[in-house]
Amino acid sequence: MTYSIFHIAQLLGGKSLLRTEGNISRLLTDSRSLIFPDDTLFFALRSASNDGHRYVRDLYNHGVRHFVVSDFQSDFDSMQDASFLIVNDTLQALQQLAAFHRNHFSLPVIGITGSNGKTIVKEWLSQLLHNDYNTVRSPRSYNSQIGVPLSVWQINEQNNLGIFEAGISKKGEIERLEHIIRPTVGVMTNIGQAHQENFSSLIEKCREKLLLFTDAQWLISCKDHAVVEKCILESGLRCRRFIWGYDQLCDLQVLGIDKIGKVSTITCKFGNETIIYSIPFTDDASVENSLHCLSTWILLETVIENKPLNMQLIASRMKLLEPVAMRLEVKEGRNDCLVINDSYNADINSLNIALDFARRQAADKQMNMTLVLSDILQSGEVAEKLYANIANLVQESGINRLIGIGTEISKQLDKFNIPQKESFNSTESFLGSGRWKALKNEVVLLKGSRNFHFEQISEQLENITHQTTLEVNLSALVHNFNYFRSKLRHETKIVCMVKAFAYGSGSVEVAKTLQHHRCDYLAVAVADEGAELRREGITLPIMVMNPEPNSFNLLFEYQLEPEIYSFSLLNAFIKAAVRHGESHYPIHVKIDSGMHRLGFEKPDMDELVGILKDQETVQVQSIFSHLAGADSPAFDDFTHQQLDLFKHCADTLQNGIGYSFLRHILNSSGIERFPEYQFDMVRLGIGLYSISAVNSPEMETVCTLKTTVLQVRKVKAGETVGYSRRGVLEHDSEIAVLPLGYADGFDRRFGNGVGKVLINGKLAPVVGNICMDVAMIDVTGMDVHEGDTAEIFGKGRNISELADSIGTISYELLTNVSRRVKRVYFQE
Incomplete structure (x- = not known):
């Protein structure tokens, strides 16, 4: 369905500069996703970390001629054949247009919300109903203030069922989504701790989510979820209810759940009918999700469509449910x-x-x-x-x-x-x-x-190789990047540290992701790391933190910018730059403000000024220092001493050489704890990988180290496991062998019961010494089989806690993962 730009202008109101005609069928909020410019309308969204107005010119150059903006900038005047709709709030305009589009259709719409299971329920409903309905649904987990309107915009005349999910992170958001989705049938999955930081209690969050069903005809929920049930009863919602649970008064009563092997069989009662079906999953969440789906199916077929219940069809489709891959x-x-x-x-x-x-x-x-x-x-x-x-x-x-x-x-x-x-x-x-x-x-x-x-x-x-993998969630990496960016002023630049193979996660893929999301600078430890990034197409400025004289040629060849921390290094680099015919080559001056590792000290400033102001071979691009204890309140007094010393040195250097440069001293911890000292730029390192100095719940896990069980064997009490016979068994045991050893980065200190791995939802201790290529774990009574997945660290096994157990830090565990461990990158 298309709308003329004139029609959209009338709908959105505000001021319009309609310089060209056009019909719109595509909405764009991410300039990098442009494919069809002719019928695209770009919404210049503003957020804490970005501003879509920056990309209007580039989109214009690529053929886009229709824009919704909140700030008509002087540069836009020259785009004489482009139309601009000027509104107060571009996000609100996007939502308003999507809601208008939704109102053109009278199809039944299922709206799903809750803390967990939204995407699974949506995708499973699509699997179960795709033979009976022409369904339109949210792509992947498009459940946000931006994702929902883009999802609803997909509805067309051929669809006869819509399935959309809605997620929120703070109060006031769900009402805006309700106007867009306008669900006929609501599904409330459950309520949990996700995004709890902006709500005073689970009850407050649950009440907020229930607003999605203000004008719904039906609401599906589980009676056994006490908080959800309480909030529904107190909500005053006018919709009719379809309830499932163990209570005999439920519309769909659960009579029993049997789990055998990798299959769950669920027995239910609906009216006088007994329904028995099996799903190829045994976790409680999957069972619950299947019951939400069954309730929705029954409601659609028997109540709304007035069809008889087909038990055989339910059983046949349920057993074919497949895992939902919510990632690329x-x-x-x-x-x-x-x-x-x-x-x-x-x-x-x-x-x-x-x-x-x-x-x-x-x-x-x-x-x-x-x-x-x-x-x-x-x-x-x-x-x-x-x-x-x-x-x-x-x-x-x-x-x-x-x-x-x-x-x-x-x-x-x-x-x-x-x-x-x-x-x-x-x-x-x-x-x-x-x-x-x-x-x-x-x-x-x-x-x-x-x-x-x-x-x-x-x-x-x-390219099948080692069964042990490090999964790197690039979506979570971007989320964490934006979390830190949201704490900075709009103009503050970010240096992202990708040294040490990007903390073990793979420097090339991480660098490309950060470059794509408009990081300002990258930093590596040595020139070889920077050269590799250049060969892989990285064009961002790259700082080299530990340049060595024998690597100067690489610096010049690949346009890498060195950290300069001593007079000998400065003089050597100037001489090398002169030989290469360089002029105003960018350097980054390191100040020792208290770390006492590398850098110029306060008494060195006059001599440093004397060298730099009388030459044009190099130019100071930035001056910076390292905070020694920004992560700990115990060192806050010392941190402020460092900050004062750094400001003094930076001022002295700038006044002496007569031109300005970038200043930066904050690391990941500093960004969270001392944002008032962000200066012109900050350095983001371990924070990208979900390590937070303030234990922020907003951080998302990026790296998951996992492997598979090679073999499970029974070993008698009194026997030993592993080298040096250190693993003495006190009882008859089941021992699982993992293809993971210290050559893969699994530290030997985790041996002999110190370390534990997560398998089938339970922690299994390491038995005996860790070998070079394998480790043994005790899985007695855990129903573990060959091929099962074991997680070393990740979402289910906090890496900081794991590091604490052997007296080290998360940095070491991440960077120790060897390169023979295959990295698997994905986006959700």
């Missing part, structure tokens, strides 16, 4: 390929998101792109029209090669105007052809409907 996984592939696995569903909206991600990866690595795409199932559109739209999207995304898999896409292959294209009727025929072996040095995006089992293709393309 990036893995190293064979033949120097980069494999992006997004094969848990395929529809045109999620394809758009995946193509955008793949396009950025390919641009960073200067690689061609191959799309492996299955048939798009249950779209509700005529095939010719659907694949014409897909072909247009794929072509505009810059795909170089298309491999279509499925009978329908094979018929429609001629619609794709792409240099290389081929098709196969099935996944099996593609794998059997061996054509996948021809993929070399390219980004390969796998996008397939579940029925096509693209995981088989992924297994063939991946």
Whole structure:
């Protein structure tokens, strides 16, 4: 559905400069995701960490001619053929337009909120109902103030069911989302601690979330959740209720749950009918999510649609529920390929998101792109029209090669105007052809409907090596980056530390992600690290914290900027720069304000000024220092002494050399505890990886070290496990062997019961000494099997607590993860 720019201007009000006509079908809030400029309307959103008005000029240069802004800047006057809608609040305007669009449709809409399970319930409902309804739903976890309007904008005339999730982080947000979603049926999953920091109690947060259902006709909830039930009863909501739980008065009564192996069988009663179904999961959260889905299904079919309940259909579909992959996984592939696995569903909206991600990866690595795409199932559109739209999207995304898999896409292959294209009727025929072996040095995006089992293709393309992996959540990294950026003034720059292989997480991928999200500077320890980033396409300024004279040539070759901390280093670098014919080469002057590691001291300032002011070979880009104890209140007096000394030295240098430069002294802890001393720039390091000096609940886990069980064996009491017979068993035990040793970074100090790993939701202690390549853990009574996943640190195992247990710091655990451990990057 399209709207004219004149129609949208009338709707949003405010002042309009309508210099060109146009019809709008696409809304854009992230300038980097532009594909179709002609029918795009860009909303220049402002946040604590960014301002969309910065990117208007760039978008204009790329063909966009329609903008919603809150600040008409002088630069916009020169864009004579662009239309500007000037409003007080661009986010509110986006939401207002989405709500207007929603009002055009009378389809039933399921609105889902709660603390956990929203995305799972949404995706499982889609899996269960996709044969019966033409469904539109939120892509991935688009449940925010921006994500919800973008999701609702997808509704079209072919849809006959909408499923949208709504999340909040503070009061007042859910009412804005309610006007956009306008749910017919509400699902309240549960209430927990997520985003609790902006609410005084769970009850306050629950009451806020229930506002989503102000005008809903039905509300689905679990009676056994005491806080939710209390809040609903006190809410005054007028909607009818469908309740499930163990109470016999529930609409759907749970009679029993049996868990055997990896399957849960749930027995329920609805009216006079007994429903028995199984799901391929045994965790309590999955059982609960399935009951929310079953309740929704029953309500839609028997109450709203007035159809008889089909027990056999329920049982057959429930047992086929699949895990929801809420992330795009990036893995190293064979033949120097980069494999992006997004094969848990395929529809045109999620394809758009995946193509955008793949396009950025390919641009960073200067690689061609191959799309492996299955048939798009249950779209509700005529095939010719659907694949014409897909072909247009794929072509505009810059795909170089298309491999279509499925009978329908094979018929429609001629619609794709792409240099290389081929098709196969099935996944099996593609794998059997061996054509996948021809993929070399390219980004390969796998996008397939579940029925096509693209995981088989992924297994063939991946560069399978070590079973131990370090998963790096790039979305969480960006979230943490923005958390720290929100504490700074708009103009304050950020240096991100990517030394030591980016704290073990992989410097290239981390640097590319930070560059993409407009970090200002990067910093490495040695020149070799900076040179590697340059070879991988990093264009940001890069500081080298420990430059050595024998690396000066690398600095000049790759435009790396050295830290200068002594007169001998300064003089040597000036001489080298003169030999290379350099002029005004940027350097960063280090001040020793109390760390007593490296740097010029206060008495050195006059001599330093004398050297720098009489030459033009180098130019001071910044002056900085390190805080010795910014993370601890016990050292606050000393920290203030350092800050005063640093300011004195910086002022002396600037007055002496006669020009200004950047100043920075705050590290991650300093940003959180001393933001008033942010000066011109700050340095963000360990904070990127969720380590917070104030234990902020807003931080998200970035790195997860995990492995798989190689073998489980029974060992009698009195026997020993491992080298030196240190692991003496006091009882008959079940011992699991993990492919993880000290050569992988699992410290030997974790041996003999000190360390514990998380497996199947329980902590299992290490038995005996840790070997070079393996470790043994006691899993007695834990129902552990070969192939089960064990987490060393991550969301379930706090890395700081783990470090404390052996008397070290999280930095050491992260940087100790060896390079033979495969890094798996993903975005949620």
